[in-house]
Amino acid sequence: xxxxxxxxxxxxxxxxxxxxxxxxxxxxxxxxxxxxxxxxxxxxxxxxxxxxxxxxxxxxxxxxxxxxxxxxxxxxxxxxxxxxxxxxxxxxxxxxxxxxxxxxxxxxxxxxxxxxxxxxxxxxxxxxxxxxxxxxxxxxxxxxxxxxxxxxxxxxxxxxxxxxxxxxxxxxxxxxxxxxxxxxxxxxxxxxxxxxxxxxxxxxxxxxxxxxxxxxxxxxxxxxxxxxxxxxxxxxxxxxxxxxxxxxxxxxxxxxxxxxxxxxxxxxxxxxxxxxxxxxxxxxxxxxxxxxxxxxxxxxxxxxxxxxxxxxxxxxxxxxxxxxxxxxxxxxxxxxxxxxxxxxxxxxxxxxxxxxxxxxxxxxxxxxxxxxxxxxxxxxxx
Amino acid sequence: xxxxxxxxxxxxxxxxxxxxxxxxxxxxxxxxxxxxxxxxxxxxxxxxxxxxxxxxxxxxxxxxxxxxxxxxxxxxxxxxxxxxxxxxxxxxxxxxxxxxxxxxxxxxxxxxxxxxxxxxxxxxxxxxxxxxxxxxxxxxxxxxxxxxxxxxxxxxxxxxxxxxxxxxxxxxxxxxxxxxxxxxxxxxxxxxxxxxxxxxxxxxxxxxxxxxxxxxxxxxxxxxxxxxxxxxxxxxxxxxxxxxxxxxxxxxxxxxxxxxxxxxxxxxxxxxxxxxxxxxxxxxxxxxxxxxxxxxxxxxxxxxxxxxxxxxxxxxxxxxxxxxxxxxxxxxxxxxxxxxxxxxxxxxxxx
Numbered sequence: 001x002x003x004x005x006x007x008x009x010x011x012x013x014x015x016x017x018x019x020x021x022x023x024x025x026x027x028x029x030x031x032x033x034x035x036x037x038x039x040x041x042x043x044x045x046x047x048x049x050x051x052x053x054x055x056x057x058x059x060x061x062x063x064x065x066x067x068x069x070x071x072x073x074x075x076x077x078x079x080x081x082x083x084x085x086x087x088x089x090x091x092x093x094x095x096x097x098x099x100x101x102x103x104x105x106x107x108x109x110x111x112x113x114x115x116x117x118x119x120x121x122x123x124x125x126x127x128x129x130x131x132x133x134x135x136x137x138x139x140x141x142x143x144x145x146x147x148x149x150x151x152x153x154x155x156x157x158x159x160x161x162x163x164x165x166x167x168x169x170x171x172x173x174x175x176x177x178x179x180x181x182x183x184x185x186x187x188x189x190x191x192x193x194x195x196x197x198x199x200x201x202x203x204x205x206x207x208x209x210x211x212x213x214x215x216x217x218x219x220x221x222x223x224x225x226x227x228x229x230x231x232x233x234x235x236x237x238x239x240x241x242x243x244x245x246x247x248x249x250x251x252x253x254x255x256x257x258x259x260x261x262x263x264x265x266x267x268x269x270x271x272x273x274x275x276x277x278x279x280x281x282x283x284x285x286x287x288x289x290x291x292x293x294x295x296x297x298x299x300x301x302x303x304x305x306x307x308x309x310x311x312x313x314x315x316x317x318x319x320x321x322x323x324x325x326x327x328x329x330x331x332x333x334x335x336x337x338x339x340x341x342x343x344x345x346x347x348x349x350x351x352x353x354x355x356x357x358x359x360x361x362x363x364x365x366x367x368x369x370x371x372x373x374x375x376x377x378x379x380x381x382x
Numbered sequence: 383x384x385x386x387x388x389x390x391x392x393x394x395x396x397x398x399x400x401x402x403x404x405x406x407x408x409x410x411x412x413x414x415x416x417x418x419x420x421x422x423x424x425x426x427x428x429x430x431x432x433x434x435x436x437x438x439x440x441x442x443x444x445x446x447x448x449x450x451x452x453x454x455x456x457x458x459x460x461x462x463x464x465x466x467x468x469x470x471x472x473x474x475x476x477x478x479x480x481x482x483x484x485x486x487x488x489x490x491x492x493x494x495x496x497x498x499x500x501x502x503x504x505x506x507x508x509x510x511x512x513x514x515x516x517x518x519x520x521x522x523x524x525x526x527x528x529x530x531x532x533x534x535x536x537x538x539x540x541x542x543x544x545x546x547x548x549x550x551x552x553x554x555x556x557x558x559x560x561x562x563x564x565x566x567x568x569x570x571x572x573x574x575x576x577x578x579x580x581x582x583x584x585x586x587x588x589x590x591x592x593x594x595x596x597x598x599x600x601x602x603x604x605x606x607x608x609x610x611x612x613x614x615x616x617x618x619x620x621x622x623x624x625x626x627x628x629x630x631x632x633x634x635x636x637x638x639x640x641x642x643x644x645x646x647x648x649x650x651x652x653x654x655x656x657x658x659x660x661x662x663x664x665x666x667x668x669x670x671x672x673x674x675x676x677x678x679x680x681x682x683x684x685x686x687x688x689x690x691x692x693x694x695x696x697x698x699x700x701x702x703x704x705x706x707x708x709x710x711x712x713x714x715x716x717x718x719x720x721x722x723x724x725x726x727x728x729x730x731x732x733x
Contacts, residue, residue: 016654017714025715057717103657128581128656234715360657370719 019233020056028238029061032245039065040248041197042241043190043333045183046204047074047361048232054366056234066245069197069333070366072186072289073204075151076103076359077331080285081319083179084109087148089314090177091117091124097140099133100148101155102126103359108352110319130155130162130176137166137174146308149178153207156180156297157271160278163299163306175308178299181284183207184215185295191223195334200244202230202237205259212267216255224253231259278303285318287355288327325354330363337367344368393503394420403497408527417525421503425510426489426520437521439486445546447482449473452539458501460579462571462590463666465536466508471595471666472617473542474516478597479613479669481552481604482544484516489540490524494533505536516595518542544597548604554631556611561700562678563636564671566599566691567592568644569621573663574652583656587648594667599688603671608681612672615665619724622661622709624670626723630707638698638721639712662724672700 018024044050050070053059059068072078088109091098098114105114105124118124123143127133130147137145149159159180166174183204190196203216208229216227226247230240240258247253257263275297284296299307309316321327324342329335337343337356347353349365356362360369395417406413423433453469463471470487477484489509493502513520550556572591577583596615603610612632614624621643629636645653645660653660667690673681678696685691701710709721 016650020714022714022716055719056713056715057719058715060717061715126581128583369722 016233019231019235021235024235025058025061025238028235028242032066032238032242033063035242035249036063036065036245037249039067040199040245041067041069041333042200042202042244043069043071043198044202044230044237045071045073045187046202046207046232047077047359047363048206049202049204049230049237050074050363051361051366052232052234052237054370057370058234058237061238062241066241068241069336070330070363071190071201071333072286072331073152073183073207074356074359074361074363075155075181076107077327077355077362078181078286078289079104079107079150079179079355080287081109081321082285082316083150083177084113085319086309086314086316087177088112088114088117090146090308090312091122092120093144093312095144097123097125097136097143097145098148099125099127099136099145101128101150103361104148104150106352107355107358130159131165134162134166134171134174137171138169141173143173144311145174147174147176149176149180152181152183152204153211153275154204154209156275156279157210157268160274163278163303164274166306167303175306175311176299177308178297179284180279180297181286182281182295182297184219185292186286186289187216187219189289189292189295190332191219191225193332195332198225198333200225200248201227202240202244203227203255205229205231205236205262208257208259208263208267210268210271212265213255213257213263214265220253220255226253227255229255229257229259229263231262286331288321288325288331290328322353327354327356327364330356337364338371340364393499394424395499395503401499403493403495403499403502403527405495405527405529408493408525414525421506422523422525425506426513426523428519437486439521439543441485441543441545443545443547447477447480447544447546448541449476450539450541451476452537454534454537455576456534457576457579458505458535460591461575461588463593464505464508465538466505467512468593468666469538469540470509470512470516470518471593473540474518474595474597475615475666475669477542477544478595478600479552479615480544480546481548481550481600481610481613482546482597483601484518484542484544484595484597486521486543487513487518487540488522488524488542489520489538491526492533492537492539493525493527494535495527495530497535502536505538512595516597550604550610552610552613554612554628557628557632557634557672557700558611559634559700559703560675561611561672562675562696563625563638563698563700564673564678564681564685564694565621565643565668565697566596566671566685566694567668568646568649568693569616569665569668570645570649570653570660570663572666573620573658574649576664577656578652583652585648585652589646589648589652592665592667594690596667596669596690599685599690600669602688603681603684606680606684608677608684609674610671611674613669615669617666618664620660620662620664621668621670622659622721623723625709625721626707628672629705629709633703633705633707634700635702635705635707636698636709637701637712638709640714641712642695642697644693644695658728661721662728670697675699
């Protein structure tokens with residue numbers, strides 16, 4: 001694409017710039033418009049996709065009949081308040097080094113967040129991998145190192161590897177607060193809801209890189225709904241939407257793979273074996289949605305010694321969420337963030353009422369960050 | 383960056399006797415006197431100054447710029463710079479953003495007891511080298527030593543005085559619709575360089591901080607009589623925060639084009655991995671100039687012929703006045719969006 005102001009700028013990013021190409025994006029947008037004959041509502045599962053859609057204004061390129069709704073695929077957003085309370089209780093203990101992914105630190109619990117614990121002297125470390133937390137445990141044998149294991153099937157293999165290695169190496173001062181969740185049960189919960197408006201799914205490319213997409217095939221069949229495994233760059237998402245709309249218009253409902261540069265049908269079998277070795281399915285409470293059976297991963301009995309809740313004897317207390325926050329409706333795609341009366345006023349990234357305003361992948365935060373000026377019409381330019 | 387000389391040869395403090403900074407080095411007695419005389423004065427002093435409680439300086443211009451900033455970076459040494467050069471460049475750049483010619487700096491140290499004397503000497507040498515490169519004199523200073531655990535190695539405060547020799551009002555109120563925005567180079571290197579060292583992240587290539595003194599480039603623009611309306615260095619909060627601050631202060635709308643914003647491939651890659659937006663990542667040698675539209679091509683040419691502006695770009699313009707003050711961006715795929723100010727710190731994303 002010729003750059004309007006700077007034709008000589010030449011910073012090409014492998015595997016990024018080609019998927020942010022304006023001309024290809026416009027071509028896909030036109031192709032979607034051409035095949036669309038009626039209204040369709042499509043849900044992108046993953047928060048990373050939501051972020052890209054709002055950041056790049058991808059929805060603005062689509063014909064008005066296509067509505068995108070933003071699914072529950074932000075691990076920060078769906079981690080229940082009681083897990084965060086538990087995290088805060090553990091992280092506040094003087095003997096603990098608490099390791100977490102960065103964006104969990106600002107999620108509000110019932111009264112504060114982990115950053116407040118850090119400000120009060122808690123030893124909290126941001127890590128990029130659970131294995132880094134294990135490394136901290138090895139180098140601080142006098143401390144209890146606890147890793148906050150959140151996320152979908154994407155982060156579960158790395159957590160599983162940390163547990164497996166800790167067991168192999170007989171590391172006694174390492175444990176995990178596990179709140180892993182799974183995508184397919186959440187999709188089924190959305191489809192089974194009487195409020196459901198979703199007619200097609202964009203499945204999360206990185207989750208499927210690990211898990212493959214065979215488990216989506218019975219869902220597509222049972223609910224007669226097309227599911228397209230989709231990547232995260234603008235061109236990926238537009239192509240995923242195109243494939244989904246094409247199926248809807250043709251009356252098909254199968255699982256297709258847009259993200260074939262990363263995803264195989266069977267996924268990464270080694271990673272799956274590791275997940276099965278360490279974790280078993282369990283009931284999980286999703287913030288804003290509620291309990292979904294067999295939607296979480298919990299440590300198997302043989303690894304129970306690494307369960308931080310058990311080690312520190314902290315029980316789960318279900319906690320009522322802010323009455324004003326409609327995150328449940330947002331996460332199920334029933335409402336859009338700006339339809340909430342608190343949005344941008346009583347609820348902002350500085351003072352979030354609910355989790356979708358916290359994480360950069362949360363739908364509310366994405367809308368706040370890129371759409372907060374109501375006076376601006378955010379439109380496609382030629 | 384020039385490598386500091388071998389400590390054992392050049393450090394003026396007898397290291398065998400004092401390998402670490404002691405509380406007494408800030409206590410007002412013999413040790414403090416020795417530190418000031420043999421390390422600080424010997425390194426910074428231009429020789430002909432009286433040793434007194436304050437420095438006497440002679441300012442020839444009637445308009446003067448005066449600024450101060452404190453530096454608390456960890457790690458103290460990072461690829462492309464260290465706390466010493468940063469403390470000089472940061473304050474020099476604040477003066478340069480007023481279009482002032484930086485002349486004099488003060489340097490105040492807060493040292494943590496137990497700091498290695500070799501580390502202090504490296505920092506002092508780096509300050510001296512950066513001051514020479516930026517053509518400023520260090521004329522006064524202060525040293526305090528605090529108990530171990532009460533500081534993080536070294537904290538530095540610098541204040542700077544510069545002479546304003548032009549007649550423009552270089553400040554947000556001068557920004558007008560039509561003004562063109564020039565950026566002097568690629569974004570995000572300082573923030574990512576620090577992050578990489580702090581978090582032990584390794585990339586294929588080493589990303590070096592862009593820390594640099596910007597005054598010579600700004601003065602060249604002014605000497606060429608470029609009508610500059612506003613200047614802003616892009617430190618914490620990056621390009622986005624700087625532009626939002628100016629948009630709000632000036633009551634204008636600023637439109638930028640993502641396609642024109644230079645970001646190095648390795649920095650972009652690191653940001654993708656960490657979940658950071660390079661528009662919010664800190665820089666220490668980058669600034670935006672708002673210039674009258676007719677002057678933009680000439681200003682760009684001057685920037686590009688300077689070593690600190692070789693990859694300069696026109697990145698956008700001011701579109702509206704009487705606005706509530708915000709920034710829009712034409713994205714890579716041809717859509718428009720808001721570029722908001724950062725909320726809190728950028729935190730690495732889960733996945």
